[in-house]
Amino acid sequence: MPQNDQTSAFDLATAVRRAEGPALLADLDPGWEIGGGILNGGYLLSVAGRAAVLESPHEHPVAMSASYLRAGAAGPATLTVTPGPAGRTLAHSLITLADEGGPVITVQATTATLSADAVPEYTLPMPDVPGPDECLDMAANAHLAAVPIQLPGMARHVESRLDPATATWALGQPSDHPVLRAWVRFADGRPADPLALLTFADVLPPTSFATGRMGWAPTVQLQVLVRALPAPGWCLVEARASEIADGWSDEDYRIWDSTGRLVAQSRQLARTAR
Amino acid sequence: MPQNDQTSAFDLATAVRRAEGPALLADLDPGWEIGGGILNGGYLLSVAGRAAVLESPHEHPVAMSASYLRAGAAGPATLTVTPGPAGRTLAHSLITLADEGGPVITVQATTATLSADAVPEYTLPMPDVPGPDECLDMAANAHLAAVPIQLPGMARHVESRLDPATATWALGQPSDHPVLRAWVRFADGRPADPLALLTFADVLPPTSFATGRMGWAPTVQLQVLVRALPAPGWCLVEARASEIADGWSDEDYRIWDSTGRLVAQSRQLARTAR
Secondary structure (H helix, E strand, O other): OOOOOOOOHHHHHOOEEOOOOOOEEEEEOHHHEOOOOOEOHHHHHHHHHHHHHHOOOOOEEEEEEEEEOOOOOOEEEEEEEEEEEEOOOEEEEEEEEEEOOEEEEEEEEEEEOOOOOOOOOEEOOOOOOOOHHHOEEHHHHHHHOOOOOOOOHHHHOEEEEEOHHHOHHHHOOOOOOOEEEEEEEEOOOOOOOHHHHHHHOOOOOOHHHHHOOOOOOOEEEEEEEEOOOOOOOOEEEEEEOOEEEOOEEEEEEEEEOOOOOEEEEEEEEEEOOO | OOOOOOOOHHHHHOOEEOOOOOOEEEEEOHHHEOOOOOEOHHHHHHHHHHHHHHOOOOOEEEEEEEEEOOOOOOEEEEEEEEEEEEOOOEEEEEEEEEEOOEEEEEEEEEEEOOOOOOOOOEEOOOOOOOOHHHOEEHHHHHHHOOOOOOOOHHHHOEEEEEOHHHOHHHHOOOOOOOEEEEEEEEOOOOOOOHHHHHHHOOOOOOHHHHHOOOOOOOEEEEEEEEOOOOOOOOEEEEEEOOEEEOOEEEEEEEEEOOOOOEEEEEEEEEEOOO
């Protein structure tokens, strides 16, 4: 069970390093693709998050908003960090992640230092979901699905267990509600942390899958708020769309850690097939 | 009842104009303050939205993410728009709004052209709330409140009627739930549109008011998604916090128009008193 930056697949794939010029360098890893060689948007945001904290006096990305300019490809990438105001509580910066074809995402980052032991005055309770062992392992059961399920390369790195209540579409029985819930964790046992939550905030298929509409939904703009340091173990991810109309959809995520603490929220605007 | 850009208070206060240099100019209006001369964050986002559409082939701001670098003051301001990729469906840009003290907000904008007659495949229903006439007019009843209510200058421009179910705090009976719901509209009758929704997405007091904790909660980062063109009439705004902890809170908004169509969503990270 890898526990440090040197050995986990996620840490290797999101590593950024200083170079001679002002830009940081990264190697975008083809293993984090979601089909057709297109890299997962959350993965790209984690790479940007690592650049943000490297250039900040603070340790954690607490608010990250990204515009997705075009699909990112695996290979060498640069990260340009423009620092904004920084203080004792938080720091702002603007990050551009570019691959060899040009800018892929621009990110507004707010970094801060989250407390490990803050007791919430108010926190949204975790929904009532069966434990991971009673949920559906998509990777192990893809061949049983009534709907052909193409597992993305990323599924080798992130294990997911789908709540049976939101998995009926895989058995050929779509729901009226665009909602998906799943337990997720890294396959190699790396514990979740704020950088991991940036990936988990875009880890599920489009929620329109739940209603029987399979199809890719490219992210246009994604905001992730990291609210707390997650405890070790599985995280519960809930995604729901509030409106699907005219070729646009939103994906609204809430993520709880294994203790039931809300640790992240995200919302994205995505394009859908009309 | 003003119906055009020349006469409504909102259009005057958010006007941007071209000048000799590359930056657009605006005059930030002291009338849109929320106390202490600090301008409302939604108002500032509307000014940026106007700059975004002025420099875009598309008509509507559909996704706007802003980092709030410091409190903005009334007076002359510049807007620098850096165009990103633009296509038939959408265009990206980055906007910096600066007052005489320097940058106030940076905004990632996505503009597009929303259809006036698209029928949603799925849309979140409006909650069951009494009509505006059965809701609480805070401006007219501020003197009756058990809790001293300081109405911001902005309340002269935006009328609000608070759902009695989320107004018990004003009568000295705080709730356990950080939720506020209110009907809102411009006082001078200007109809709502996508630019107005950017202001409505930050128009209510902090939801911690509902739990009896009065106090300013400066916005750190705000994302607004505009999902549809609102019908004329009141809009219903619902705001809720999902977690208040360690000096941080979120404010999660949904906005429906008078026909019950979900027209906007927003989420912000804010600082709270600890």
